[in-house]
Amino acid sequence: MTMLSATEVTPIPTSWVGPIRVSGNAVDDEVRVPLATYETPLWPSVGRGARISRLVEGGIQVTVVDERMTRSVILTATNAAQAHAAAQRIRERQDELAAAVSAQSSYARLLEVHSEIVGNLLFIRFAFATGDASGHNMVTNAADALIALVRSWESGLEYGSISGNYCSDKKATAVNGILGRGRSAVADILIPRELVEQQLRTTAARMCDLVVRKNLVGSTIAGALRSGNAHYANMLLAFYLATGQDAANIVEGSQGITYAENRDGDLYFSCQLPHLIVGTVGNGKHLTGVEAALERLGCREPREPGENARRLAGLIAATVLCGELSLLAAQTNPGELMRAHVQLERAQKEQA
Template structure:
């Protein structure tokens, strides 16, 4: 086996390229050679980057040109009792972040929820999308293509599902813009986030459409899906899991633990999260849902770029006689408990903390549970932050924690 020093020399001479190292040695040695080469070229010290717990060979499907691992501090918030369809019981929520005060904020909110009897959470809709764009001669031809798709949905379902043992094609929604036909395929991907599953299945169905109609496939993704971009269609139609978590916080706890009142929090939420967001034409009507979503995604091996859609949430608060009703509704929380980064060692361990790793029984239950736990954590973060600005403690909390 060629050693890392020799391979780094061959990289420097141009004899080998970074991506070719895997053809000449094992994954660990290839990573060491790249790391050494980059150190020589840049003068950086990558000793800490080279200290990682996962197996480089097993990360082959997650990374190219690997040189090591990026470490992010991970904490835990909770416990909190959740009455959910997939998450039913008491949970600790692992969060990975570099933002000081975030864990403390979520933990404070979860404590208030727990001492008020816990949260309720439900996945209300589920479906991963992929929307290819086809060119046609004009609107008459577009109509003919859409009619053919409608008449042959079972045939397209058979083609799409031939590529997967788990995914199910639920429906195909058509959209026409001039000589463009967009077909938004919607899949039940069970416990997988399912983006790759949906892409491969849609490619198979698109080949049938091209063969049987005048439509010409331009792009397998026509951006009407819409993946990793702020999009109103996801806010309205949903993508991944649509999930809501709510709780009623006792009036005494709001006053003693959160240092404010239900009335003040309801007003603050309305003026900031609803009116302020509307004036900004925001797609997210919340205080900082992306904070909890991002930290949970990093901890559990989700696709971090999909925090864009994950921040697509609406927070509501209402003062009631017995306390504060609070909810957060996510339109497009794209999560999975199998595939992608969920198999990496630290991410797999974080899912084990939740008891939601791997496939659920029934299929899809674990991913539903993960969405419900994340939504509950985000609700806790909303409670804590809204309380902080209502009591004017936001800046002092950051100062106290030295952030």
Template sequence: MTDAETLAERVRTGELRLHELEEHADHDTAAAARRVLLEAETDADLETVGDYAFDAEVADSAIENMIGAAQVPMGVAGPVTVDGGAANGQYRLPLATSEGALLASVNRGLSVIESAGGASARVTKNGMTRAPVFRVEGVVQAAETVEWVGENLEALREAAESTTSHGELLDVEPYVVGDSVFLRFAYDTKDAMGMNMATIATGEACSVVEEHTPASLVALSGNLCSDKKPAAINAVEGRGRSVTADVVIPGEVVEERLHTTADAIAEANTRKNLIGSAKAGSLGFNAHAANVVGAAFLATGQDEAQVVEGANAITTMDARPSEDENGSSDLYASVSLASLEVGTVGGGTKLPTQSEALDVLGLRGGGDPAGSNADALAEVIAVGALAGELSLLAALASRHLASAHADLGR
């Protein structure tokens, strides 16, 4: 028997547990042993799952009970010129997806944006949050806790920042609900997405709160953060990076390239993205921002579950008088993503495929100054989302959506 088969047999007999295999063999052999087990227990053939291009040990911090890799097709859109606070120049955006026509649509939008001279983008707010919940006896003790926190931010900052060489505590916002006190900590996590950093730092700060107030910690995360769930607080206050991208498309470009008018696109946006979303009670007032955010997250190693927050976006479109008095109205287009949680260091960004995608962007690793690479990534993704919004709304306004999918065989 091979080493993998031997390991699999030891699991079958109960001598080893599935998660212990890396203690008895290298990571690739451990993954192979799990595939042997699964193939014996099911009708699955895991040859393709086991055909991955990196050393399994590299993924040790990203996965448990590894059997191989899920390979998602990756394409590239662009180039597009981005005038950002951190991003500056031409970028090609890697996107990983299984949705046919998405890359073509985003690429069309980026091409139109490029023909207009590129897009502007800015990160307007930055702060990864963690919000623990404490128990108190009642509102008197809650008020006492809130008062102490307000007067001792420096003590909390010292405790939180003692756990990290990079993160900075920006603010602590208290919320009281009966005998529950929530403290929403916000951090500048530089080029890391920073969820783990914020959690560890907040845990240290919570010990100080418990020591000096009547509050008792119930849960380090009280869901007011709010992580990986639709939440109005993220839409209003932001989480991670709040970023906006915009562009003005000349009227003649709208007509020649998008086969519609600025007025038609603006009306489609108002009736679909604004009125339709409001009627639906949606937190996202956009066409499909999550499509680009999700594909960019998979390609560049972000936490894919945080696409929930990344879809917290508002798209605006407005017809403006053209500089050419005889021309058609120009189109102002923007997308504002309230809570885009991205990083260029740590987590899945260390995986080989995702590192290569970040290399395509020129944004792998820490930036100079710290945080600039993650800011630039947020700005480029925002421009990609803007392109996706522009392309889809134009397809709807020109009634070409169905025919475009039919033409591409999707």
């Protein structure tokens, strides 16, 4: 097998969009955000949402409601009864497990343990706090240590796998939304009637109808799993690539629900993002462009562990709302979406 002598770099067009006005428990700032994408019409679309955020008092409010990273392991028993007895022992000795995690890591902290038994298979889902890291490697290392500890209790369990898909990593599942994985954030904004009509060229009533008909009913008949949105994945991938995240995590990251209300002509609009697998330290963050982007975003400041990653999650959630708001507004008007794409692509060709 021929080995590559050097790592090649794939160039992706990147634009800093905004600034976006964001408030809440993770960010209180006006910030431009980097979006790396070949789908360059995304930039002005997100930019329209960003412009609206600056015209509304407080802008987009983002509430980070939970933070955790998970790893599930498989241990095998002789039968279900033995697996059940082992699961009970694990619950009873969770403090011992937590101490073992703290002893082998400066940042990892055990939060919860959940178990499932299938036949003689014992699935154990560990949830950890991971500071500013997304935590993939951190939780795998911790899970390795916990497997060894559990097996040392002479429970008769054998090693099955370090990852049992009950985590669940880079797959669209229900468990992540129920038990949590990554940074969970909710972004919302209340847009006055005149801004809805002038900036979005639509009405609150038409927006709410579309959210129900497209995102909720349409997603349901398509078989979507704990998800009802127009295109979270577009903003997530662009932001992830620009900031050194594991891009495959948009699989679970794009699961989320858009919600809207017509409040006497004003538009309440919200995006729920329960699985943002992001961090400000770790793999990919050492690259020059990524490091510069994180510094410009204010995510390299001397803060308590976890606060920089929380800020990053907040900025991502606000960016998703900007893009979701703009696209749905365009889709309330016949032909607007296609006209906008054609105009933007024509302008880009003329500039080339």
